[in-house]
Amino acid sequence: MTSIEPLVFPTDADDWVAFASGRPAAAVALVADVDARLIDAADEMDAATRLDLWNDADLALRQATCEAYLLSEAHPDAEVRRIAEEQVQALEALSASRLLDAKLFAAFEALTDDALDADQARLLAQVRRDFHRGGAGLPVADRERVRVLTDRDTELSLEFSRNIRDGRREIRVAPAALAGLPQDFIDAHPVDHDGLIVLTTEYTDLMPVREYATDRATRTALVAAYNDLAWPVNDSVLAELLAVRAERAQLLGYRDWADYETETRMIGAGRPDGGSAAIAEFLARLDDASAAAAAGEYPVLLERLRQDDPSATEVTIADFFYLLSTLRRERHDVDAQLVRSYFSFDRVLPGVLDTTARLLDVEYVPVEISAWHDDVRSYDVIRRGERLGRIHLDLHPRDGKYNHAACFPLAPGVTGRVLPEAVLLCNFARGLMTHDEVVTFFHEFGHLVHDILGGAQRFVRFSGVATEWDFVEAPSQLLEEWAWDAEVLASFTANADGEPIPADLVAKMRVADGFGRALEVRRQLGHANVSYHLHVDRPEDLQAATEHWYAATSPVQPLRGRHPYAGFGHLTGYGACYYTYQWSLVIARDLLSGFGGDLMDAEAASRYRREILEPGGSRDATALVEAFLGRPSSFDAYRAWLAGA
Incomplete structure (x- = not known):
């Protein structure tokens, strides 16, 4: 096995405070030393040496920030969460301040890539781009204002997330x-x-x-109640966050926050008119692709609702999932509660592990270590005796914990230096799980393995899921398909009598899932419209604007007078770019075609690992997709999926 050792967590509750504060302090000290050398002695270094030093500082900052983010969202001790949140803010401020440092920028600005290899040249180009996006080239007064705004963005984002977590x-x-x-x-x-x-x-x-x-x-x-999560406290927080982002984008030379965010993403590549316009075009394309099918599905839902409530005049988001489940049972003989009876958590967990182990040619070896909570299960990821990384699964709800489902990077992998580690924070039932929860588990596990298998990189900048942000969901959305495969599900499911889920029931589930698909796309389009228009239009009345976009996007109506934006956690990390989920789903549906109908095909799986997961962010996502498919990605597979094919 590799000699690189994983992280060691405290074994005593009191030591967590020192862990939460001490490790960031060490990272800050290392960064200060590196930056001083780059500023004072850059003329004595060649380009490769400067990039290696930058990588040293970047690694220290990334690792400390990842650890702090995780503890702020998962540690059961409120004091540790508070300290970790403070460290996140300090570390993010340091990261931003470095990109405002004109002297530090000078160490890279005039470099040429003549003597650099491809990885070094890619890193240099992205570092220079970061300095421009950070504001290093602005006049002094503007740089200082950008510094204030960037720090305030971090502070508000943390507050927004904390209010949701505690709400x-x-x-x-x-x-x-x-x-x-x-x-x-x-x-x-x-x-x-x-x-x-x-x-x-x-x-x-x-x-x-x-x-x-x-x-x-x-x-x-x-x-x-859920749609009023973190309201009214997040009302003013979000209003200020939107204002801060708009001013920051304008100071940096962008038309709006969406233009700023999409400059580094697939959707903005080569767009002289900016990525904001590209988002609007993509959302219009989704609207056109799904409108007719959704218009045909909605009357079926309303008619069924009126069987229960003859006075009903519209289907709301509170009816949507119930009606889909009911219609699938009545029209397709798919009883969601019967389906649920096959998915006990204690079988789903090993099932997800076994399935992905076969697919990715790895083993998950349990390790007994101290972690932040007794619920955490940790595993080394092994391939032919070599430890590739370590994963930590924190899968059940508790007070003070992140209350959705997500993968949190913990240690960004760098070849020969840092073993990649990542964490799932989910909120699954301890007993029987819905099939939706199983799909979510596969989805989030897709991020987890991407982080580990993409973690053998020379530069931390390209480690794990460090691809364009609108590609990052594609591998996870692809892995959802394994939760719909009869053979895969039969390998780990069992009802009370020990019988696996029947293949004919899974076939019915797949057919039934086709109904309501267009309405689900409209629901996701509603989230994307809210995400985009709140940032670009900057409405004075957040509630009215949010309700408008949900109501105008889908026939399934929002609950009136509620404030779902206050609990819309993606507004911090995804900003104006919730479109990402459908953009990457277009790619994921296309990637699926590379398996030729056999999800466990060994050759396709090997090629997928090699071309999509293992490169991390070392190549553009467009190149990754073309290498796997042998052609550019197209919209055709998504359109066929939307039509129920």
């Missing part, structure tokens, strides 16, 4: 309100002293209620 809401309902919910769900929600039952906005309550509850009032009440 759990509850409703109280009568026992009869749980009609339609599975018995194990009902058993896990006992009647309180006042005769009522508590339901929370955690996914373990929200997702079953919105899919199974036959009582429309229950669904509406809980979804309404």
Whole structure:
């Protein structure tokens, strides 16, 4: 095995405070030393030496920032989360300040790439681009204003996320309100002293209620509570964040924040009119591709809703998942609760591990280590005796923890120096899981393995999922397909009698999944419109604008008067670019064609690892896709998928 050792976490609760503060301090000291050398002695160094030094500092900053972000979202001790959040802000401020340093920029600005190899030349080009985007070339007064705005963006983004993480809401309902919910769900929600039952906005309550509850009032009440998550506290936070980003973009020479963000993404490549216009064009293309099919699907939902509620005049987002589930049961003989009976967590976890191990030619070897919580399961990722990386799975909800599902990079891999490590933070049920949760598990695991297998890089800049941000979802969306494969599912599912999920039921699930697909695309398009237009239009009334875009995008209507933008966590990291999910889905559907109908085809899997995952960000995403497919990506596979093919 490689001699590179993974991270070692504290074993004592008190040591976590020192860990959370001490490791960032060491990184800051290293960066200060590197920057001083680059500024004071750059003339004595060749281009390769300068880039190696930059990589040293970049590695220290990336690793410290990743650790701090994880602890701020996952550590059970509120004090450790607070310290980690402070460190995130300090480290992000340092990263931004370096890109405002004209003297540091001078060490790279005039360099030529004549004597550099391809990796070095790519790094140099991106470093110079970062300095321009950071503001190093601006007049002194403007540089200082950009510094203030950048730091404030980080501060507001952290506050926005913290308010969502800590913003759990509850409703109280009568026992009869749980009609339609599975018995194990009902058993896990006992009647309180006042005769009522508590339901929370955690996914373990929200997702079953919105899919199974036959009582429309229950669904509406809980979804309404969820759509007011972190409101009103995040109202002013988001308003200021949007203003800060708009001013920063303009100072840096961009028309709006979307133009700034897309400069480094696939969608903005080669666009003289800017990536903001490209987003608008792509959203219009999605609108055109899905409008007719969604218009045909919606009346079916409304008709079915009126069987339960004859007075219903529209289908709302609180009805959407329930109606899809009901229609799939009634029209396609797919009972979501029957499907759920095959997916116990204690079988799904090893199933995901076994499936991806076969696909990626690796082993996951459990390791007994101290971590931030007893729920965390850690595994070394091994291939033919060599440790490629380490993964950590933190999969169940708890107070103070990140309350969605995401992959968090922990240690960015650098060949011979740092073993790649990454973490899944999810909120899955401990018992039976919905199939949607299983799909989510495969999706997030796609990020995880991308981070590990792409972590053997010379420069940290290209490590793991460091591709263009609008490509990063494609490998994860591709891996979702394995959660729909009858053979794969039969390998790990079992009901109470020990029988695997029948292939004919999986076939029915796939057919049933085709209905409502266009409406789901419209739902995602609604998120993308909100993400884009809040940043570009800068409306004074966030609630009215958000409600408008959701209502105008999809026939399925939002709940009126609610504030879903306040709990829209993607507005921090994804900014104006939620379009990413559909952009990368276009690519993912095309990548699937490379497997030729056999998801476990060894040759296709090997080529996929080699051409898509293992290069990390060392090549442009367009080149990765073309290398795997043997041709440029096209829209055709996505269009066929949208049509139900």
